[in-house]
Amino acid sequence: xxxxxxxxxxxxxxxxxxxxxxxxxxxxxxxxxxxxxxxxxxxxxxxxxxxxxxxxxxxxxxxxxxxxxxxxxxxxxxxxxxxxxxxxxxxxxxxxxxxxxxxxxxxxxxxxxxxxxxxxxxxxxxxxxxxxxxxxxxxxxxxxxxxxxxxxxxxxxxxxxxxxxxxxxxxxxxxxxxxxxxxxxxxxxxxxxxxxxxxxxxxxxxxxxxxxxxxxxxxxxxxxxxxxxxxxxxxxxxxxxxxxxxxxxxxxxxxxxxxxxxxxxxxxxxxxxxxxxxxxxxxxxxxxxxxxxxxxxxxxxxxxxxxxxxxxxxxxxxxxxxxxxxxxxxxxxxxxxxxxxxxxxxxxxxxxxxxxxxxxxxxxxxxxx
Amino acid sequence: xxxxxxxxxxxxxxxxxxxxxxxxxxxxxxxxxxxxxxxxxxxxxxxxxxxxxxxxxxxxxxxxxxxxxxxxxxxxxxxxxxxxxxxxxxxxxxxxxxxxxxxxxxxxxxxxxxxxxxxxxxxxxxxxxxxxxxxxxxxxxxxxxxxxxxxxxxxxxxxxxxxxxxxxxxxxxxxxxxxxxxxxxxxxxxxxxxxxxxxxxxxxxxxxxxxxxxxxxxxxxxxxxxxxxxxxxxxxxxxxxxxxxxxxxxxxxxxxxxxxxxxxxxxxxxxxxxxxxxxxxxxxxxxxxxxxxxxxxxxxxxxxxxxxxxxxxxxxxxxxxxxxxxxxxxxxxxxxxxxxxxxxxxxxxxxxxxxxxxxxxxxxxxxxxxxxxxxxxxxxxxxxxxxxxxxxxxxxxxxxxxxxxxxxxxxxxxxxx
Numbered sequence: 001x002x003x004x005x006x007x008x009x010x011x012x013x014x015x016x017x018x019x020x021x022x023x024x025x026x027x028x029x030x031x032x033x034x035x036x037x038x039x040x041x042x043x044x045x046x047x048x049x050x051x052x053x054x055x056x057x058x059x060x061x062x063x064x065x066x067x068x069x070x071x072x073x074x075x076x077x078x079x080x081x082x083x084x085x086x087x088x089x090x091x092x093x094x095x096x097x098x099x100x101x102x103x104x105x106x107x108x109x110x111x112x113x114x115x116x117x118x119x120x121x122x123x124x125x126x127x128x129x130x131x132x133x134x135x136x137x138x139x140x141x142x143x144x145x146x147x148x149x150x151x152x153x154x155x156x157x158x159x160x161x162x163x164x165x166x167x168x169x170x171x172x173x174x175x176x177x178x179x180x181x182x183x184x185x186x187x188x189x190x191x192x193x194x195x196x197x198x199x200x201x202x203x204x205x206x207x208x209x210x211x212x213x214x215x216x217x218x219x220x221x222x223x224x225x226x227x228x229x230x231x232x233x234x235x236x237x238x239x240x241x242x243x244x245x246x247x248x249x250x251x252x253x254x255x256x257x258x259x260x261x262x263x264x265x266x267x268x269x270x271x272x273x274x275x276x277x278x279x280x281x282x283x284x285x286x287x288x289x290x291x292x293x294x295x296x297x298x299x300x301x302x303x304x305x306x307x308x309x310x311x312x313x314x315x316x317x318x319x320x321x322x323x324x325x326x327x328x329x330x331x332x333x334x335x336x337x338x339x340x341x342x343x344x345x346x347x348x349x350x351x352x353x354x355x356x357x358x359x360x361x362x363x364x365x366x367x368x369x
Numbered sequence: 370x371x372x373x374x375x376x377x378x379x380x381x382x383x384x385x386x387x388x389x390x391x392x393x394x395x396x397x398x399x400x401x402x403x404x405x406x407x408x409x410x411x412x413x414x415x416x417x418x419x420x421x422x423x424x425x426x427x428x429x430x431x432x433x434x435x436x437x438x439x440x441x442x443x444x445x446x447x448x449x450x451x452x453x454x455x456x457x458x459x460x461x462x463x464x465x466x467x468x469x470x471x472x473x474x475x476x477x478x479x480x481x482x483x484x485x486x487x488x489x490x491x492x493x494x495x496x497x498x499x500x501x502x503x504x505x506x507x508x509x510x511x512x513x514x515x516x517x518x519x520x521x522x523x524x525x526x527x528x529x530x531x532x533x534x535x536x537x538x539x540x541x542x543x544x545x546x547x548x549x550x551x552x553x554x555x556x557x558x559x560x561x562x563x564x565x566x567x568x569x570x571x572x573x574x575x576x577x578x579x580x581x582x583x584x585x586x587x588x589x590x591x592x593x594x595x596x597x598x599x600x601x602x603x604x605x606x607x608x609x610x611x612x613x614x615x616x617x618x619x620x621x622x623x624x625x626x627x628x629x630x631x632x633x634x635x636x637x638x639x640x641x642x643x644x645x646x647x648x649x650x651x652x653x654x655x656x657x658x659x660x661x662x663x664x665x666x667x668x669x670x671x672x673x674x675x676x677x678x679x680x681x682x683x684x685x686x687x688x689x690x691x692x693x694x695x696x697x698x699x700x701x702x703x704x705x706x707x708x709x710x711x712x713x714x715x716x717x718x719x720x721x722x723x724x725x726x727x728x729x730x731x732x733x734x735x736x737x738x739x740x741x742x743x744x745x746x747x748x749x750x751x752x753x754x755x756x757x758x759x760x761x762x763x764x765x766x767x768x769x770x771x772x773x774x775x776x777x778x779x780x781x782x783x784x785x786x
Contacts, residue, residue, distance in 0.1 A: 051486035054467055054684075078756050078779050148625030168622035170762050185766075292622070293762040308458050310752050311482035 046317035056313075068318035075195030079306070079315060083322075084194025086297045092205035093298070094277040094330075097216045102269055105221040106262075109228030110254070124229070131222040135282045138219055143167060143287060146211045166211045170293035172203025173210060206295030212283055220276065224269045231265035232258070267338050274330050278323060299323045410495060413689030418448040420694070421463070421470035423456030425646075425711060432710035440697045446690045464488040467684055471691045475518060475680030477509050477746040483680070484512040485748050490681040490688060491515040497696045501717040509743045510678045518678035519699045522713035524644035525674045525737030526578055528665070529629065532658045534639040538562035546665040549582070549608060556617035559639050567618040568629065568638030571609075572758040573744065574673065575629075575642050578664055579605035581671030581742040587754075587780065588745040595780035597757075598773040605667070606761075606769035613765050633659060644675065645734040648712045661733045674741035676716065714738075749783035 041056060049064050050056040072083045112123045130138065145151050146166035153163030179185065185199065192198040205213065235258065243253045259266070281300040284290060290297035290305065299319055307316025420437055424430040434450045441448040451470065453459040457479060463469030464483070475483065483489050493499065493507070493516025506520035530545065538559050546552040556566035569575050573587075580586065585601030588594065596602070612618035619638075626632035629641030634654030642664065650657060664672050679695045681688060697703065704715035705723055714735060715724055725732050744754065753776060760772045 052461055052483075053464055053486045053488050055465070077782050078752050081756075082752075148622075165622060165625055168625075291759070293759040294756075308461050309478075310749065311479075311486060 042317045042320060045313055046321050048314055050313050052307075052311055052313050064314065068312075068314040069322070071315055072318050072322065073194070075193070077195075079312070081195040082294065082297065082302055083299070083319065084196040085200070085294050086299045086302045087194060087326075088196060088201055089205065089209055089295060090278060090280070090298045093209060093213060093216070093280065094274060096205065096213050097220075097277045098270060098273040100213075101217045101221050101224060101273055102266070104217060105224035105269065106228050108221060108225040109232055110258075112225070113229055113232045127225050128222040130219045133219070135219065136286050138215060139283045139286045142211060142215050142283075164207050167208045167288055168292050169207035170291075170295045172200075172206055172295075174202060174204030175199075176207075178202075206292070208288060208292055209296050212280070212287070212296060215283065216277065216280070220273070224273070227265055227269055228262065231262050235261050263338065267335065270334050270338070271331050274334065275327050278327050278330070299326075411492075411688035411692055413446075413693060414687045415446060416687035416690065418446060418472065418687055418690050418694060419470040420448060420450045421453055421456065421460060421473040422450060423474050424452045425649075429711040432707060436698055436703055436706070437694070440694050443697075444690065444693060446687070446693075448690075448694065463682070464684070468686075469682040469684055471682055471685040471687060472694060473680050473682070474521065474677045475510075476677050477675070477743065478751045480510060480517070480678065480680070481512050481746050481750075482748045484517055487683060489517055490683045490685070491517045492681050492688070492692055492695075493517055493519065495692060496699070498699060498701075498717060498719075501701075501719050502699075503716060503718060503738055505674065505738075505741060505743060506676050506716050509674075509676055509746065518680045519695050520716035521677045521679050521699070522704065522707060522716050523674050523676035523738070524646060524714060525734050525741045526575070526642050526644050526664065526672045527733045527737060528662050529633060529641050529643050529647050530660050530662060531633050531636070531639050532660050534559070534564050534636065535660075538564045538639070545662045547663075548665050549667050552665045553612060553617055556612065556640070557615075560616055565619070565624070565632075565636070565638050566616070567612065567640045567642075568621060568624055568626065568632040569609075569618060569642050570621040570628070571613075571761045571764050573754055573761070574675075574758075576606070576609050576761070577673050577742075577744060578642060578671060579609050579667065581673060581740075582664065582667035582669060583608075583671070584668050586742060586745075588747075588750075588784065592745065592747060593784060595777055595784055597777040597780045598770065602773055603770050606764070606773065608667075610764050610769055630654075633657065645712060645714055645731055648731075661730060663733045663736055670740045672737040672741045674737065674743060676743075745780075747784055748786070750780070753779045753783050 045056050046068055047063060047065065048056060049062045071077075071079050074080050075084055108127050111117070112120055112127065117123070147153075148165035148168065150166075152166070156163040175185065193201065239257060239261070240253055243257045248256065279300050280298050281304070284296055284298055284301040285304070288296045290301055300323060303316045303319040303323065305316075306312045306319060418441075420433070422430070422433055424433070430450070430452055437448050437450050451459075456474060460469065460473050460475075460479075460483075463473075464486070469488070475489065480489075484491070491512075493510065496502075496519050499516075502520050503523070506523055507516055510517050510520060528545070535544075539562060540555070540558070544555060546555045552567070559566045573580075577587075580602050583601045583605040585596070585599055585605055587597050587602070589596055609618070613620065621628060621632055624632055624637040626635060626637055629638065629643040630647055630650035630653070632638035633641050633643075633647075634650050634657050647659070647661070650659075663670070679698060681691050681695070685691055699717065701715065701717055701720045701723075704717060704720050705727070707713055708715055708720075708724060709727070714731070715721070721735060721738075725735060756779060757772070757776045760767075760775065763772075
């Protein structure tokens with residue numbers, strides 16, 4: 001790289017670099033103004049006692065350190081209990097939605113990818129349709145479908161099942177199950193994690209939350225199906241045929257050939273799914289506003305509610321940043337698990353060795369030439 | 370190497386510059402003017418007035434628009450009405466930007482928080498008809514002993530009876546319950562006659578009437594001490610629980626109705642506890658026949674009231690004009706017009722007799738004005754009420770006392786600031 005002959009080329013890079021920066025400047029400016037600056041301001045608000053009057057940057061707005069974060073995380077009072085409840089709700093929501101939507105979207109993708117399937121285009125459009133519909137519209141539709149006397153319960157009644165009043169039912173599904181098994185709801189269980197009792201943690205998502213879980217699976221499976229479909233088409237027929245010649249059954253080909261090759265896509269889908277489920281807001285805002293009994297309260301909605309309704313702007317921003325860290329942690333965790341579980345993927349050390357080898361090889365060819 | 374290092378530095382510099390510019394903007398646009406509370410009249414300028422409202426529908430929007438336009442023509446100050454889809458959010462954005470709407474609807478839930486934050490102007494003492502407003506409405510919009518804003522209108526809760534179901538159960542006009550004991554026995558009679566009984570939603574905004582009727586309240590009269598778990602309140606909630614467990618009363622959610630009016634219209638309830646907005650139910654259920662009577666009394670007569678005020682922004686540019694507009698909008702005549710257009714109750718005493726003669730079927734609601742209680746609305750209390758409601762969902766299966774004990778500590782904390 002320190003050759004004499006390289007000098008004129010380097011100034012070329014320089015000119016290109018300037019041109020490049022000019023081209024990306026509008027985007028950087030817009031992103032900076034509408035994302036970077038607001039994020040910094042929100043970070044400041046989360047450390048301040050701003051009350052919503054005037055700009056948070058003007059004099060008179062006090063710095064309160066981590067007080068807003070403590071108020072949310074210490075599990076004391078309504079602020080702490082609400083945060084604990086929202087984490088509980090959203091945890092179960094993510095825990096159920098992410099695996100189910102991933103499995104269904106993978107299933108749908110393999111289904112519409114089949115060569116023998118007639119009307120492929122129709123199915124692809126049909127499955128993708130819920131994803132492009134506004135989530136507000138779907139929420140309103142859901143409120144009607146899952147009303148106490150709604151269509152879902154009418155269909156259930158054909159099978160002799162007396163459906164619950166979905167969006168009014170605050171009982172946890174595991175609680176219903178445990179009660180059915182004879183385990184009584186304890187009268188006053190002590191608070192454990194984040195100010196809510198172990199029984200509330202065990203109770204699971206409420207019936208109302210389950211309706212939202214169905215909705216999330218219904219709407220997002222189509223999007224992820226598209227990602228899987230693109231990845232499946234990139235794999236090509238040859239790999240499958242090679243495995244077939246080796247005598248692998250259909251299931252074996254799917255499990256040991258297709259799925260491992262889909263790993264990067266799987267990571268994308270799981271990551272996007274995790275982020276999406278932890279940010280759930282529109283459905284709650286238009287649907288239940290956190291009810292019944294706060295069982296559909298999520299951190300994203302709680303952040304909005306604390307800021308706009310309770311005028312606790314610092315606390316609202318603090319919740320938003322805690323949510324941000326939760327998402328980062330889960331994404332890293334997923335990356336770690338998916339990265340380690342695959343022996344076929346090269347480790348970091350292998351990759352470095354490989355790069356060194358290829359560099360050597362390139363030098364060899366340059367010298368040779 | 371040089372390029373690679375300098376580029377991010379430039380970016381950071383640019384970002385810092387933007388932040389600094391924003392800071393400067395923020396500082397300039399809302400330079401602290403510190404207008405000393407309610408001293409002296411406001412100056413009237415020719416600046417246009419913006420009125421931000423959260424409308425219940427087309428009838429309300431056009432009525433307010435017409436009134437504001439009439440004032441604009443009379444005063445020569447241009448004024449326009451903005452209808453918010455989410456009033457709290459849009460008002461908050463205005464307050465933070467430093468150029469909020471001059472006048473806006475303010476609910477009791479938001480009032481004290483906004484007053485505390487310095488978003489609202491305390492102009493109440495300068496109102497032309499200050500003495501004419503109902504005293505308990507004035508106290509609802511008083512914060513730190515300052516009367517902030519003119520009550521726009523108000524509603525009270527009363528007992529609304531489906532008269533067809535009433536007759537079907539063999540009951541007459543003489544049977545309307547006036548005591549708790551009668552409420553219970555009548556409900557049981559209805560259930561025995563295979564008719565639905567009382568249907569309520571288990572939120573403090575409705576069940577709170579029992580608290581008021583039992584002489585209880587959630588905070589002390591001076592608003593400084595939490596009295597959530599007082600004996601009177603526990604007894605009131607225990608009575609409500611008794612009605613629910615013995616089947617005399619049911620919850621909206623149990624019968625699958627969104628609100629009392631729907632339960633009444635669908636024939637799922639014979640009696641509901643609702644406010645004067647019940648008139649809107651005729652649009653959805655034209656064949657429904659109902660009658661409004663005063664709520665039965667416990668140890669005393671009691672009901673709850675709800676109100677909004679014409680909040681004036683502290684950062685408004687034409688406070689003199691805004692005050693003039695509020696004076697116009699709260700006159701007896703104009704309030705009766707609003708009552709006629711979209712069914713609200715005038716907030717001034719001088720409109721009572723005209724209102725009664727024009728809307729005789731609504732007298733029970735107006736009668737409530739004499740003994741109605743406001744739910745507490747100090748900063749932070751709305752969250753306690755919301756939490757109380759979420760706990761009360763378990764009223765049928767849990768002990769009212771233990772729920773109220775939890776909320777007592779939450780309320781004490783909220784009142785302490």
